[in-house]
Amino acid sequence: MKLYIKNMVCSRCIMVVKTELEKLGLQPLDVQLGEVELAQGANITSSLDQIEAALHKFGFELLTDKKKQLTEQIKTAIIELVHYPAEALKINLSDYLSGRLHLEYAHLSTVFSDTEHNTIEKFFIQQKIEKVKELLTYGEQSLSEIAYLLNYSSVAHLSTQFKKVCGVTPSVYKAGQFSGRKPLDEV
Template sequence: MKIYIKNMVCERCRLAVISILHNNALQYSSVQLGVIDFDDTYGAQLPDEVQKSLAEQLNDMGFSLLNDKTSKLIENIKIACLDFLQHVEKPDKTTLSKHITATIPLEYNYLSNIFSEVEGITIEQYFIRLRVEKAKEFLVYNEMSISEIAFQLGYSSVAHLSGQFKKVTGLTPGYFRTLKNEKLRSPLDKL
């Protein structure tokens, strides 16, 4: 049995969920971004009181259980986008759509239509927002030059990064860096 969780976007999120499972003495076979696999430990479903308690503790940490099929699908698309973002600088030339369909074995047009209906934006627009937020993180912490950030995030040029950055934020990356304001950033799980 698997339980799907919303807002798990990084390794720290995964560790927080594992901590909750350990605190409740719940046995599991694996915890990945967005999903806890209990195997057959608890049968087809967790006991209601256990599931309710787990849901409350997850909510306290900023996560939530996904119960309907569409919500699970949307969350899986978001996780696939985050995974693609983490590997986008590698020159294997896989596209976002191919990565998503390799992760979720459904037609991309179907996934794109469902995502747009529910989220109000396209998958590509969502991915652009993710990239811009990651660029903001790099800019705030002043770790790399703008050209290094562009390369790290898989942009073809600094101009491409700057154009998308300005379209989303209304600011250029250079000006954003001078502000050094963390409040202008959004957590990736809130996109």
């Protein structure tokens, strides 16, 4: 049986969810960002309220609505793509999501927009900008290296998009005159 959980964005989230489920006597077979696989005969119907309460303490939400579950899967796929890439981000987003979730992109886009009141593309851009903020904060890479890593066509394109989302240029942000990183679950 699968549980879908909102606001899981990092490996610490996985650890917390796994620990909380184990405290409730459930033995998760697999815990990934946004999803938990429980053993096939696990009777959790009587435990759903307990699971919900345990997860809620840490800012997680148990998702039972199919559209919200799919939306969370889309968000998780984008977060993994942007924040935990295996290589430079050189992939067509619609192809990536369709292949990963085995659904037509038009359907994914409609469900996401209906649920989030935002487009997949805007969410993707917001995630990329949060990654840019993170990389600028560390100061280990130049803006042109960051632009390449996140598949921007140029530094100018990255800077324009950054300013549109944040209201300041990457240079102003890096100089420390602006703060505003958001937790991934709030983007």
